[in-house]
Amino acid sequence: MKRELMAVIDQLGREKGIEKERILLAVESALLTAAKKRYGNENIQVQVDHQTGDISIVSLKTIADIVTDSRIEISLEEARAIDAEAEAGDEIGSVIEMEEFGRIAAQAAKQVICQKVREAEWEAVERDYSKREGELVHGIILGQERRNYLVELGKAEALLPFQEQIPREVHRRGDRIRAYLLEVRRTPKDVHVILSRAHPQFVMKLFQLEVPEVAEKIVEIKSVVREPGDRTKISVVSRDKAVDPVGACVGVKGSRVQAIVRELRGEKIDIIPWTDDPRVFIGEALNPASIEKVGVDEQKKAALVVVADSQLSLAIGKNGQNVRLAAKLTGWKIDIISASEYEKEKLEREKEIKAALAEEAAAQAEQEEGKLLNAQGLSLDSSDALVSSEGFEREIAVDPGDSSSL
Numbered sequence: 001m002k003r004e005l006m007a008v009i010d011q012l013g014r015e016k017g018i019e020k021e022r023i024l025l026a027v028e029s030a031l032l033t034a035a036k037k038r039y040g041n042e043n044i045q046v047q048v049d050h051q052t053g054d055i056s057i058v059s060l061k062t063i064a065d066i067v068t069d070s071r072i073e074i075s076l077e078e079a080r081a082i083d084a085e086a087e088a089g090d091e092i093g094s095v096i097e098m099e100e101f102g103r104i105a106a107q108a109a110k111q112v113i114c115q116k117v118r119e120a121e122w123e124a125v126e127r128d129y130s131k132r133e134g135e136l137v138h139g140i141i142l143g144q145e146r147r148n149y150l151v152e153l154g155k156a157e158a159l160l161p162f163q164e165q166i167p168r169e170v171h172r173r174g175d176r177i178r179a180y181l182l183e184v185r186r187t188p189k190d191v192h193v194i195l196s197r198a199h200p201q202f203v204m205k206l207f208q209l210e211v212p213e214v215a216e217k218i219v220e221i222k223s224v225v226r227e228p229g230d231r232t233k234i235s236v237v238s239r240d241k242a243v244d245p246v247g248a249c250v251g252v253k254g255s256r257v258q259a260i261v262r263e264l265r266g267e268k269i270d271i272i273p274w275t276d277d278p279r280v281f282i283g284e285a286l287n288p289a290s291i292e293k294v295g296v297d298e299q300k301k302a303a304l305v306v307v308a309d310s311q312l313s314l315a316i317g318k319n320g321q322n323v324r325l326a327a328k329l330t331g332w333k334i335d336i337i338s339a340s341e342y343e344k345e346k347l348e349r350e351k352e353i354k355a356a357l358a359e360e361a362a363a364q365a366e367q368e369e370g371k372l373l374n375a376q377g378l379s380l381d382s383s384d385a386l387v388s389s390e391g392f393e394r395e396i397a398v399d400p401g402d403s404s405s406l
Contacts, residue, residue: 006052018120024048026116031057035096040071045093058093122191125156129193130184136205137195141175151177156193164196167229169265178263180205198228203269206260207234213248220245222274225328229267231317233285233325237274246271272329278303282334285326289315292339302333309338 009023032046035057043060061074065088074094079086086092139151139158149160149171160179171177179195180202186192196202204224213219218240226232236245249271250257257269272284282303283291293306307315315336316323327334337345 012117018117018124021050022120023117024050026113026120027055029116030111030113031055035059039096043072043091044096057096059096060091060093063088063090063092122186125191125193126184126186129153129156129181132181133183134201135181136178136202136209137181138176138178139195141171141173141177143173144171151179151195153193156191158193158195160195160197164194164198166197166265166267169197169229178206198226200224200226200232203232203234203260203264206263207249210256210259211249211251213238213243213245218243219248223329225325227321227325229265231268231270231321231325232264233270233272233287233329235272235274235281235285235329246273278330278332282326282330282332285329286315286322286334286336289322291315293342296332300333301331303335305334305336306339306342307336309340312336312338 009020009027012018012023013020028046028048031048032044035044035046036042039059045056045058045060047056048054049056061072063076063079063086064073065076067073067075074092076086076088079090079092082092082094137153137158139153142150142152142157144150147162149165151158151160158179158181160177164182177197179197180199182194182196182199184191184193201224203226204221207221208215211219214221214236219236219238222235222237224232224234234249236249238245238248248256257271261267261269270287272281272287275281275284278296278298279294282296282305283294286305286307289307289311291305291307291311295304295306296302305315314322317325323334323336
């Protein structure tokens with residue numbers, strides 16, 4: 001019995017990654033629960049020797065002159081049969097043999113042991129894998145449940161939820177996969193290790209794996225944006241002027257980036273050189289389209305991009321995907337127009353400006369003419385006033401500067 005128990009405990013410890021002491025404590029707790037259920041006595045002690053596996057179960061009872069409850073009390077006569085020095089009011093223990101446990105008590109002990117072992121297993125999983133959040137992990141597909149994949153990671157089973165899968169990607173039982181360890185989520189009944197292949201950080205971890213310059217932090221990945229299954233944009237910068245960040249990520253004849261594309265099942269990857277000049281960065285972010293002009297409003301963090309008519313659909317992308325990803329990558333609001341539309345708007349704007357200038361000039365000329373008429377009216381009024389006030393004839397009331405009147 002002892003050897004079998006210790007063998008089972010050792011095996012559980014190896015398979016589940018649980019400390020031997022934790023399992024022995026679970027056995028003690030289970031036997032204590034079973035003993036209390038069997039004998040109705042709360043004052044029971046259980047000890048399991050952690051070296052030999054010896055189990056000791058002792059039921060403690062109070063010595064009484066008159067026994068009112070045999071489950072927790074023992075008569076003085078019976079106590080002195082065990083210990084001649086026993087006195088009323090003392091506690092005395094009697095050994096309970098394992099064979100005395102009933103079937104129900106044994107079943108209860110088994111349930112408690114299983115529950116305690118599961119709890120210890122959950123704690124071990126949580127402890128080991130919570131440290132690995134944000135890392136790349138390898139696993140084997142165990143099966144599918146409600147569109148979610150179950151993945152074996154070694155000592156734990158993980159979940160690859162439907163929303164964290166690459167669209168249109170299919171896995172079969174036994175397939176080996178790589179995934180991003182998104183989080184370890186504890187629930188009252190279990191611990192869930194959540195994986196992701198759709199997260200942008202999954203792509204970053206793949207670049208760290210495939211590109212030594214990224215792993216050594218010579219090339220820094222500034223940001224990654226992604227629409228899983230279709231396209232990813234990644235901005236990179238080099239801390240060493242001698243190293244081309246885009247070339248390092250692409251590799252010789254595209255070997256490095258192609259390995260990542262294969263892992264992502266053909267997902268397109270645009271590698272963008274990062275710069276602090278927003279015009280240049282926005283233009284590069286709209287790759288693979290060619291850009292003619294970029295205008296920016298730094299206060300509103302908005303940009304207007306002009307492209308050739310033939311490049312308009314490429315710049316916008318299918319369902320606006322390219323410009324949408326470029327906006328996420330740069331953090332700018334981006335509007336795109338074609339060169340012909342831009343020229344048309346430019347001409348209309350010039351016409352509006354010319355019309356406004358002409359209107360302003362006409363208004364100014366009209367204002368000047370009004371001032372002149374007012375000045376002439378003042379001169380005539382002055383002459384009439386002179387005739388009226390001095391009593392002179394109109395003919396001799398003339399401007400002093402007019403020599404013809406002399």
